[in-house]
Amino acid sequence: MEVVYEDNHIIIVNKSSGEIVQGDKTGDTPLSEHVKNYLKEKYNKPGNVFCGVVHRIDRPVSGLVIFAKTSKALERLNKMLRDGNIHKTYWALVEGVPGCQEKTLENFLVSDGRINKTFVSDCRNPEAKKSILSYKTVARGDRYTLLEVNLLTGRKHQIRAQLSANGNPIKGDLKYGARRSNRDGSISLQAHRIEFIHPVSGQRISLEIPPLPDMQKLL
Numbered sequence: 285m286e287v288v289y290e291d292n293h294i295i296i297v298n299k300s301s302g303e304i305v306q307g308d309k310t311g312d313t314p315l316s317e318h319v320k321n322y323l324k325e326k327y328n329k330p331g332n333v334f335c336g337v338v339h340r341i342d343r344p345v346s347g348l349v350i351f352a353k354t355s356k357a358l359e360r361l362n363k364m365l366r367d368g369n370i371h372k373t374y375w376a377l378v379e380g381v382p383g384c385q386e387k388t389l390e391n392f393l394v395s396d397g398r399i400n401k402t403f404v405s406d407c408r409n410p411e412a413k414k415s416i417l418s419y420k421t422v423a424r425g426d427r428y429t430l431l432e433v434n435l436l437t438g439r440k441h442q443i444r445a446q447l448s449a450n451g452n453p454i455k456g457d458l459k460y461g462a463r464r465s466n467r468d469g470s471i472s473l474q475a476h477r478i479e480f481i482h483p484v485s486g487q488r489i490s491l492e493i494p495p496l497p498d499m500q501k502l503l
Contacts, residue, residue, distance in 0.1 A: 288493065293353055293354050295353055299315055336353075342473075345473045356483075378430075378454055385421045389446045393439050416435075417435050425501070
């Protein structure tokens with residue numbers, strides 16, 4: 285487990301593709317449990333260890349995830365997340381070349397929990413939620429384009445669904461129209477940067493991790 289930042293109240297790790305952040309019906313050990321075990325061993329703590337899940341990213345996605353080490357931090361981080369005060373920037377390697385170097389995409393999305401997939405829908409659908417993201421081009425290759433993506437709303441599979449609807453599915457994302465899978469089962473989407481004001485100290489936290497290997501090839 286790669287710890288990117290840690291203090292008395294929070295811990296931020298670089299999640300690998302394939303890991304789940306929080307327990308689900310698969311029964312696989314989630315990242316939150318690995319964090320608990322790490323804290324238990326590092327600080328030689330007896331009994332249960334507190335580890336609050338602040339946010340999640342999809343299983344095939346990699347990148348930065350924040351966990352709270354105290355209930356005070358968790359409560360404040362949850363409010364910051366609701367208020368849009370935790371800024372996450374994603375990098376996505378997509379098929380083809382988008383029509384614009386940078387653009388804001390607006391769609392109405394509906395999620396189908398039975399098949400764990402999100403679809404672009406008509407605005408008249410009462411279950412559809414308005415979803416907005418902006419992207420700009422970072423680099424281009426012969427077959428793929430590297431985009432920097434910022435979410436203005438937080439919907440399930442939003443980046444994957446909206447980029448696919450734009451004609452540019454994420455590399456390796458078979459569920460959303462990619463031509464072929466990545467060898468390791470990942471998709472080329474990374475929670476690349478995170479910025480926020482520390483919920484206890486008031487310090488500005490700004491963290492960035494290296495891009496994925498297939499992204500680096502374009503840089």
